[in-house]
Amino acid sequence: MELYLPELKGMAKGIRNKRNVYEGYQRGWELQFGGLKEKVLGDPLYKEAFAVAQDRTIMGEENRMNIFLLLRFFLDKIPFGHIVEYGSYRGGSAIFMAYVAQRLYPGIKVFALDSFEGMPATDKNADAHNAGDFSDVDMDKLQARLDELKLDNLVLVKGFFENTNEDVMAQAGKISLAHIDCVIAPAVKYSYEGVKPFMVDGGYIVFDDATVSSCIGATEVVEDLLIRRDGLNSEQIWPHFVFRAFNNRA
Numbered sequence: 001m002e003l004y005l006p007e008l009k010g011m012a013k014g015i016r017n018k019r020n021v022y023e024g025y026q027r028g029w030e031l032q033f034g035g036l037k038e039k040v041l042g043d044p045l046y047k048e049a050f051a052v053a054q055d056r057t058i059m060g061e062e063n064r065m066n067i068f069l070l071l072r073f074f075l076d077k078i079p080f081g082h083i084v085e086y087g088s089y090r091g092g093s094a095i096f097m098a099y100v101a102q103r104l105y106p107g108i109k110v111f112a113l114d115s116f117e118g119m120p121a122t123d124k125n126a127d128a129h130n131a132g133d134f135s136d137v138d139m140d141k142l143q144a145r146l147d148e149l150k151l152d153n154l155v156l157v158k159g160f161f162e163n164t165n166e167d168v169m170a171q172a173g174k175i176s177l178a179h180i181d182c183v184i185a186p187a188v189k190y191s192y193e194g195v196k197p198f199m200v201d202g203g204y205i206v207f208d209d210a211t212v213s214s215c216i217g218a219t220e221v222v223e224d225l226l227i228r229r230d231g232l233n234s235e236q237i238w239p240h241f242v243f244r245a246f247n248n249r250a
């Protein structure tokens with residue numbers, strides 16, 4: 001069965017309040033309450049990409065499906081840019097995105113940033129997680145897996161974002177999709193601020209954790225910076241927050 005997105009009758013299309021409501025409904029509503037989930041599960045490219053990534057990711061299924069839809073149906077509607085992930089842990093979601101991107105968008109790289117040694121110190125006023133969480137990563141095995149899969153479009157960047165992001169942005173130049181999956185408030189804040197100037201017009205900023213019960217610090221960053229300060233409205237709140245970057249528009 002061919003994968004396609006349903007048309008929503010009578011709904012206005014286009015950008016309004018810095019997001020495309022129509023497209024948000026097409027993905028979120030159809031995934032949550034329509035039949036889109038079953039169709040994605042049956043899609044050959046989704047199945048292949050999930051098969052190679054599944055033993056290395058803790059990302060939720062619907063989140064992965066939504067990213068798949070963004071890559072499959074929406075990335076080619078916006079200007080060219082690379083993909084960056086803040087928080088890759090054992091590499092699963094980065095492998096998933098790189099596998100799909102390699103087949104749909106030759107030339108797009110996925111930069112996967114992580115300490116690959118777990119969380120830095122956390123502030124217990126906002127974040128429930130602790131220093132050292134997610135430290136069970138073997139970088140050599142991860143790199144060997146990338147070599148085995150011939151994912152030469154996936155670049156692992158080891159270190160705290162604060163020390164690595166500047167070089168990555170200089171190398172990438174333009175970003176079309178930022179996947180922010182780093183759980184704690186300072187890391188989420190740094191990622192957003194660090195990638196924002198490099199986002200292409202209409203680029204996607206996806207927050208994996210900001211609507212998760214264990215990550216209220218991440219929620220607070222979205223509320224403070226994106227909603228209050230930058231005046232953004234989200235294009236989706238389910239299965240994760242999706243915002244669009246319009247740096248040069250009023």
Ligand SMILES: C[S@@+](CC[C@H](N)C(=O)[O-])C[C@H]1O[C@@H](n2cnc3c(N)ncnc32)[C@H](O)[C@@H]1O
Binds near residue numbers: 094116
């Ligand atoms: C939830 S995990 C990522 C999950 C992953 N995307 C997956 O597919 O399973 C969060 C990651 O963020 C990383 N992290 C958090 N703060 C960081 C920072 N300031 N610099 C580098 N990595 C950081 C942690 O090391 C951890 O691996």
